[in-house]
Amino acid sequence: ILNAVIQTFLRPRLKCVDGELCLITGAGGALGRLFALEFAKEGADLVLWDCNSDANEHTARLARELGVQVRAYTVDLSKRESIYEAAEEVRADVGCVSILVNNAGVVAGRRLLDCPDELLERTLLVNCHALFWMTKAFLPQMKVKNHGHMVTVASALGLFSTACDYCASKFGAVGFHESLTHELLAENLSGIKTTLVCPYIVDTGMFAGCEIRKELRGLIPPLEPLYTVQQAMKAILAEQRMICIPRLMYIPFLTRALLPWEANVATYRFMGGDKCMLPFIKNIEMKNSSHVQSPLDSSSLSQPGLFMDKCKDQ
Ligand SMILES: NC(=O)C1=CN([C@@H]2O[C@H](COP(=O)(O)OP(=O)(O)OC[C@H]3O[C@@H](n4cnc5c(N)ncnc54)[C@H](OP(=O)(O)O)[C@@H]3O)[C@@H](O)[C@H]2O)C=CC1
Numbered sequence: 468i469l470n471a472v473i474q475t476f477l478r479p480r481l482k483c484v485d486g487e488l489c490l491i492t493g494a495g496g497a498l499g500r501l502f503a504l505e506f507a508k509e510g511a512d513l514v515l516w517d518c519n520s521d522a523n524e525h526t527a528r529l530a531r532e533l534g535v536q537v538r539a540y541t542v543d544l545s546k547r548e549s550i551y552e553a554a555e556e557v558r559a560d561v562g563c564v565s566i567l568v569n570n571a572g573v574v575a576g577r578r579l580l581d582c583p584d585e586l587l588e589r590t591l592l593v594n595c596h597a598l599f600w601m602t603k604a605f606l607p608q609m610k611v612k613n614h615g616h617m618v619t620v621a622s623a624l625g626l627f628s629t630a631c632d633y634c635a636s637k638f639g640a641v642g643f644h645e646s647l648t649h650e651l652l653a654e655n656l657s658g659i660k661t662t663l664v665c666p667y668i669v670d671t672g673m674f675a676g677c678e679i680r681k682e683l684r685g686l687i688p689p690l691e692p693l694y695t696v697q698q699a700m701k702a703i704l705a706e707q708r709m710i711c712i713p714r715l716m717y718i719p720f721l722t723r724a725l726l727p728w729e730a731n732v733a734t735y736r737f738m739g740g741d742k743c744m745l746p747f748i749k750n751i752e753m754k755n756s757s758h759v760q761s762p763l764d765s766s767s768l769s770q771p772g773l774f775m776d777k778c779k780d781q
């Protein structure tokens with residue numbers, strides 16, 4: 468405890484990542500691109516993974532302008548084999564990755580019973596399962612040198628929850644990060660660091676519409692993407708184990724554990740945390756409503772709620 472208190476007041480020493488090989492997943496997305504550019508500014512060579520080839524290539528071009536070596540790979544993180552194959556390619560092309568930023572993430576953004584099974588499954592595969600396969604693919608090389616850094620971009624919603632498919636996957640990511648950290652410590656692999664990043668809403672569009680009670684929005688506004696990544700970078704370079712962005716998010720994390728369930732529910736209701744996803748879901752529904760589906764096309768079979776409604780209609 469004393470150590471933690473002292474560290475809070477000391478200016479942390481930031482490590483140098485010049486010449487390290489850093490792999491970032493979801494590098495075509497908002498935060499992934501910013502992570503890539505921040506690591507490039509620090510002199511790290513980059514391996515960029517995303518399922519969106521164009522967006523990933525765009526990030527690669529921007530990073531190359533900063534003078535580092537960059538390779539972009541199109542990978543579907545929801546498929547274990549795709550991860551293992553791409554990892555083999557990376558090893559053959561550029562060698563050992565020493566910093567892994569597991570940043571890619573998805574959200575279905577539907578009410579549970581309206582959500583196609585495939586979308587729910589994808590949330591868990593990309594946000595949680597992929598962390599296992601990425602670790603199995605890249606940790607062995609780090610272990611050989613007892614040198615590396617595993618970064619997990621989870622979420623504040625991995626520490627406390629609201630009604631959303633995404634929370635379970637991010638709780639899984641937090642649990643995975645913690646157990647990996649314990650495993651490394653138990654094996655005395657102190658040269659391999661881990662950092663857990665838990666941001667609140669970031670203004671990237673991923674959660675467009677998600678909002679808390681109007682009167683409190685000024686107190687906890689959505690985060691700027693660049694600020695979020697810069698704070699996360701500081702934590703990574705300081706080899707900090709965990710960061711909540713903003714720091715205010717440590718409070719619901721702690722109260723979730725300390726207060727009775729009903730007290731948490733009352734607080735969430737008061738702050739608008741209980742229904743924060745509803746306008747976001749409405750946004751998605753509006754976007755999808757233009758997409759007309761035939762009553763019994765194959766994808767509707769995996770949506771029990773919808774399927775039952777359609778049976779009733781017929
Ligand atoms: N935005 C927010 O409010 C917050 C985000 N986070 C987390 O931060 C991380 C980055 O979020 P953000 O930058 O906002 O999101 P973006 O949607 O902008 O970026 C995510 C990237 O991951 C890619 N991706 C999605 N699925 C796969 C897949 N199966 N295989 C490979 N790549 C995939 C996306 O491609 P495509 O665009 O084609 O789907 C996209 O390029 C995520 O883990 C998210 O959960 C945490 C807290 C808050």
Ligand SMILES: CC1=C(/C=C/C(C)=C/C=C/C(C)=C/C=O)C(C)(C)CCC1
Nearest residue numbers: 622629667668674679719735738740743
């Ligand atoms: C639930 C809840 C809150 C709202 C949290 C929200 C709205 C989080 C959104 C996070 C996102 C979108 C993360 C993405 O990864 C408050 C008001 C802090 C109070 C405590 C309970």
